[in-house]
Amino acid sequence: MAAPRNLAGKVALITGASRGIGLAVAKALAREGAKLVITGRDQKALQAAERALKQALRGKRALAPRILSCTTDVREPKSVQALFADIKKDFPRLDILINNAGISHAMAEVERLPIQIWREVIETDLTGMFLVTQGALPLLRRGGTIVNNLSMAATHVFAGQSAYCAAKHGALGFTRTLREELRPRGIRVIALMPGATDTAIWNQFWPEAPRQRMLRPETVAQAILDALLLPPESTVEEITLMPTAGAL
Template identity: 40%
Template sequence: MQNILVTGSSKGIGRAIAIALASDKTHLFIHGRDRDALAETEKLVKDKGSSCSQIVADISTTSGCEKIVKAVGEKSLSVLVNNAAIATVAPVEELTLDDWNRTIAVNITAPFILTQKFLPQMKKGSSIVNILSSAAKNAYTNWSSYCMSKFALRGFSETLREELRPRGIRVIAVYPRAVDTPIWDSVPGDWPREKMMKAEEVAKAVAFAVSCPPDVLIEDITLGNLAGTL
């Protein structure tokens, strides 16, 4: 049985990844704060034959991250997906220090804490998947806190990869452009959501990457709509 943790799998890309990785050979640890949405993910994951544990935890705090660590316990993870993130979109003058610090906590510190805690339990052939963004490589007006966090997580991912390659643990960095998920509900402006990629496309790429034999090098995945406009 393969144990898999997907943070932020109550909705959006995380839910799609949890479903894509679900099978009768996997136990999915799904995570988020929204209990109703998590229950829906659990149903969808179980429909694919997977067993499942829900973890309700706010990862903007260290204690929330510790709750996840406690729920997984001593089990060895074959896949850790650091997916949960927030986007506070506003001009720099309008961002509050609280927005800035929460972005750091959820988007950078939580993946660091979870990676550090679970690494000793991860074996050769396992994978850490960090969901980054095209905002880890490009600057977008009004997205300063989000870009800051994704650029930082990219630096962490690339360094971690160098440390873990000799141990046979893959670090896969995923760089999607715009994906139609609930994250866009609170982004100001009119966005052509119907033209955005679907979360399922990102999930398919992740499922392919983690299913490759351990000696296959697969490290960066860039995804977007073919026109390259979103």
């Protein structure tokens, strides 16, 4: 007998789902029966992710996933508007929003950090989260959940990573404010703070980092899934997930 699907019929939007943590979350949610909207800037990478998702569920006909892939740049208001126009054509509502799209930057102390890099990181990791959340709110109902993928950099600082730390600290303030605003509407808002996770983002600032000491993206996805599956009257407001080996 097929196992019950805990997210059957739910619609989940995952930004930055073409690889890394976002793709792992998409796989975990699809396995539970969720319908997916996945985004990223690189159309080919997004198409490859869609194929990978279908491959992961191959042979499980009951789980044939419904996937809408949208090429979106979360920094651009017009691109985000186009995303929600596409979503509304296919789905009447959203149940889950995973704000995951994010970038880091090459190590550089404040004195030498180019303004263009500062802007790119703040616009992606902070303004992008605001824009996507604002677009999603009219589609979210009581019982819905927003998960904002922050980082240890939301509460800790790392020299040479000022734009990333500033964006993630700001995103934590945004997340906590949003949670208070959405309590009366019965929408859960979760701040996810993973430690080092083995994805391509490390190539942006520390390519030789010891990958064997990191979390796997699938483990982060499992933590999100566990939070999503809590009974509706309860929530876990902040998740700090660390490698057993500790911080790098």
